[in-house]
Amino acid sequence: MSTCGHDLQDSAPLNATLSVALIGNPNTGKSTLFNRFTGARQRVGNYPGVTVSKKTGEMPLGDGVITIVDLPGTYSLAATSLDERIAADVLTGRKGPRPRLAVCTADATHLQRSLFLACQIADLGVPVIIALNFMDEAESKGLAIDAETLSSRLGVPVIPISARGGKGVDKLREAIHEALTTTPQMALPEWSAGVKASTSLLQEELEKTSNSKLTDAELRRILFDNNSAYLDLVGYPNGKRESMLDRVRKPILEEGTHALAKESLGHYSFISGALEGIITQTKPAKKSLSDWVDALFTHRVLGLFVFALLMFLVFESIYTFASPAMDAIEAAFTWLSNELGTVLEPMPILKSLVCDGIIAGVGGVMVFLPQIFLLFFFISLLEDTGYMARAAFMMDKLFSWCGLNGKSFVPLLSSYACAIPGLFATRTIEDPKARLVTILIAPLMSCSARLPVYLLMIGAFVQPAFGSTVAALTLFGFQVLGLVVALPIAWITNRWFLKIPAQPFVLEMPPYRLPVAKDVIWRMWMGGKEFIQRAGTIILVISIIVWALLYFPRTEGNEDDAVAQATQVENSYLGQTGKFLQPIFEPAGFDWKITVGVLASFPAREVIVSTLGIIYRLGSDAEEHEDSLQEALRTDKWTSGPRAGQIVFTIPTALALMVFFAFCMQCASTLAVISREAGTRYAVITFVYMTALAWLGAVITYQIGSLFLP
Amino acid sequence: MIATEIIIVALILAVAVFYFVRLMRKQFDSGSGCGKGCSVPGKPCSHCPSGSSHPPRHRA
Numbered sequence: 039m040s041t042c043g044h045d046l047q048d049s050a051p052l053n054a055t056l057s058v059a060l061i062g063n064p065n066t067g068k069s070t071l072f073n074r075f076t077g078a079r080q081r082v083g084n085y086p087g088v089t090v091s092k093k094t095g096e097m098p099l100g101d102g103v104i105t106i107v108d109l110p111g112t113y114s115l116a117a118t119s120l121d122e123r124i125a126a127d128v129l130t131g132r133k134g135p136r137p138r139l140a141v142c143t144a145d146a147t148h149l150q151r152s153l154f155l156a157c158q159i160a161d162l163g164v165p166v167i168i169a170l171n172f173m174d175e176a177e178s179k180g181l182a183i184d185a186e187t188l189s190s191r192l193g194v195p196v197i198p199i200s201a202r203g204g205k206g207v208d209k210l211r212e213a214i215h216e217a218l219t220t221t222p223q224m225a226l227p228e229w230s231a232g233v234k235a236s237t238s239l240l241q242e243e244l245e246k247t248s249n250s251k252l253t254d255a256e257l258r259r260i261l262f263d264n265n266s267a268y269l270d271l272v273g274y275p276n277g278k279r280e281s282m283l284d285r286v287r288k289p290i291l292e293e294g295t296h297a298l299a300k301e302s303l304g305h306y307s308f309i310s311g312a313l314e315g316i317i318t319q320t321k322p323a324k325k326s327l328s329d330w331v332d333a334l335f336t337h338r339v340l341g342l343f344v345f346a347l348l349m350f351l352v353f354e355s356i357y358t359f360a361s362p363a364m365d366a367i368e369a370a371f372t373w374l375s376n377e378l379g380t381v382l383e384p385m386p387i388l389k390s391l392v393c394d395g396i397i398a399g400v401g402g403v404m405v406f407l408p409q410i411f412l413l414f415f416f417i418s419l420l421e422d423t424g425y426m427a428r429a430a431f432m433m434d435k436l437f438s439w440c441g442l443n444g445k446s447f448v449p450l451l452s453s454y455a456c457a458i459p460g461l462f463a464t465r466t467i468e469d470p471k472a473r474l475v476t477i478l479i480a481p482l483m484s485c486s487a488r489l490p491v492y493l494l495m496i497g498a499f500v501q502p503a504f505g506s507t508v509a510a511l512t513l514f515g516f517q518v519l520g521l522v523v524a525l526p527i528a529w530i531t532n533r534w535f536l537k538i539p540a541q542p543f544v545l546e547m548p549p550y551r552l553p554v555a556k557d558v559i560w561r562m563w564m565g566g567k568e569f570i571q572r573a574g575t576i577i578l579v580i581s582i583i584v585w586a587l588l589y590f591p592r593t594e595g596n597e598d599d600a601v602a603q604a605t606q607v608e609n610s611y612l613g614q615t616g617k618f619l620q621p622i623f624e625p626a627g628f629d630w631k632i633t634v635g636v637l638a639s640f641p642a643r644e645v646i647v648s649t650l651g652i653i654y655r656l657g658s659d660a661e662e663h664e665d666s667l668q669e670a671l672r673t674d675k676w677t678s679g680p681r682a683g684q685i686v687f688t689i690p691t692a693l694a695l696m697v698f699f700a701f702c703m704q705c706a707s708t709l710a711v712i713s714r715e716a717g718t719r720y721a722v723i724t725f726v727y728m729t730a731l732a733w734l735g736a737v738i739t740y741q742i743g744s745l746f747l748p
Numbered sequence: 749m750i751a752t753e754i755i756i757v758a759l760i761l762a763v764a765v766f767y768f769v770r771l772m773r774k775q776f777d778s779g780s781g782c783g784k785g786c787s788v789p790g791k792p793c794s795h796c797p798s799g800s801s802h803p804p805r806h807r808a
């Protein structure tokens with residue numbers, strides 16, 4: 039019995055068990071269409087590889103609902119990377135039932151290539167509809183496409199749409215409704231006598247070794263594809279399988295073509311005939327704006343300069359524009375703390391928990407919300423305009439030096455928002471070793487959780503000493519520091535351990551597009567919401583625990599006496615732990631308070647801001663409560679040891695702390711995802727090497743910085 | 749008054765510790781999708797800023 043037979047029924051009622059797959063080449067608007075159909079808010083972007091896993095949603099249709107499956111983009115069913123494998127497995131029915139219908143999104147400006155995938159899917163017997171997307175762009179390029187004639191030649195509906203604007207989407211929905219009952223079968227090329235002979239030979243071989251009965255189309259996928267989804271059904275041991283396949287492919291080879299090229303030649307020859315006279319150029323093609331801009335943005339020297347300039351402007355804007363909103367949030371939390379402090383005056387322990395623990399901790403982190411919104415605004419702009427793909431292209435040469443290629447750059451750039459989607463994005467990398475190296479270095483990219491730490495230190499020490507331009511430059515420097523260090527690490531890993539073979543890098547440059555305002559706002563909101571959720575969950579609970587460990591055990595002392603309060607905190611459980619472990623961080627210039635902050639931040643980086651907020655609130659008298667955390671950091675002094683009486687936070691100390699946070703693996707979520715994507719062993723390796731690197735980097739920074747900086 | 753206060757603070761602390769342990773366990777639970785507590789097979793994950801979905805092996 040076939041394990042991958044067709045699950046098609048002639049007239050099943052519409053319900054959520056009926057699935058329609060959205061499939062197409064990368065960056066052809068599948069996720070945009072998915073969002074239109076289902077009302078979901080899946081991430082969309084103007085670069086290949088945004089969708090790396092299967093996503094499902096329900097679409098109302100007629101009197102019922104059906105399930106829409108958004109698949110990662112692929113050029114062919116011959117999958118080479120994990121994300122392409124996911125798409126191929128769904129369409130071939132190797133992982134669950136095959137979809138009842140496939141909607142192939144085709145880029146109207148690159149129709150021939152899009153139809154190749156449609157032919158492969160149709161060859162498997164899956165009914166197909168062609169959604170001709172980007173019709174607006176095709177028209178602006180002077181391309182007219184005769185969709186009706188193409189539809190009659192292919193024998194399946196061809197619906198012109200513009201998924202971003204919603205044009206033609208209703209018509210496509212109607213076509214899906216109709217196709218679920220009519221199950222349109224696409225016209226396909228007649229395979230040569232050699233292919234038919236090879237198919238028969240393969241069938242005979244399978245009958246000898248395996249119980250699997252495959253259709254002719256499924257057998258052809260084994261003949262045409264060395265990574266076929268059906269290969270595990272062949273039943274031969276690995277070494278013998280190759281020689282058997284060489285034997286059965288001989289009739290194809292005798293026709294003068296290699297079996298792996300036969301499919302492409304057959305389909306493209308058929309597609310060329312089907313497209314004859316379908317596409318006409320209504321006005322002369324001229325150099326588009328994308329071409330002009332690309333001449334600068336992808337220039338080997340100027341391109342890098344533009345990239346650096348753009349990144350600097352982004353971080354300068356983040357630094358400058360957020361100040362008024364930050365001040366307002368800080369004032370709001372101060373007001374709230376004062377009001378609640380008055381109400382809770384009769385209950386000093388509870389008052390301290392609420393004001394010194396929860397509000398100082400969570401409020402200290404929430405102050406950076408405006409910057410997070412701005413960061414995601416700029417990331418969204420860079421991605422949606424299509425600049426991301428140019429940046430990946432520019433980085434290819436740099437990355438090839440360390441054994442990776444430009445394909446690794448997209449996951450690394452995604453990691454600037456959050457390492458987790460960046461780690462998932464590594465699924466687009468074909469070579470397992472290159473993927474592993476990218477996973478190992480992705481957490482070094484400066485994620486949004488590091489931003490509050492950098493902003494706190496730069497705002498407290500760099501800006502007052504050197505002004506806002508140097509402050510913005512420092513912020514920019516720390517954003518790229520992770521990438522600068524990641525490349526030598528990748529080089530060492532490649533050269534001494536993994537020895538990644540040279541890989542070709544093919545990237546389709548998307549045209550520049552104006553970002554859709556609601557997508558940008560949605561991305562900002564999602565980034566901000568995630569930050570608020572972390573402040574309200576992990577940071578809140580750690581703040582409460584840290585407060586308790588800093589508040590107890592209590593000793594008698596005057597609450598209005600700063601010295602008594604500082605001694606109280608120093609003798610607390612966490613204070614004693616910090617003092618015990620402080621010698622480890624002594625060479626980096628960290629006192630016991632910073633040590634406590636560093637240790638508390640291992641579950642989530644932002645916790646250092648809340649922990650320092652709590653330490654300085656608890657260790658101060660009532661008057662000093664009004665001071666900002668930055669002011670408290672600036673005036674803090676060593677209480678014991680050879681540096682007693684000296685200022686704790688010098689510029690080298692602040693830089694060392696930022697370097698520590700730039701390199702350290704302080705994110706439980708990221709470790710969990712590495713463990714799942716690459717294995718627990720690599721999660722442990724990542725944790726150990728990053729923590730060691732962080733300590734070493736902080737020590738070097740402090741020791742060298744102390745020679746030159748005050 | 750002091751007893752009430754101590755009970756309230758102890759309760760808040762207990763809840764915080766319980767929630768912290770639960771959060772950490774969820775992160776490393778193999779069925780927890782993106783590691784942030786969502787594990788509904790096949791459902792898109794709204795926890796990550798980039799809208800990542802669950803790894804395929806966690807889906808039905």
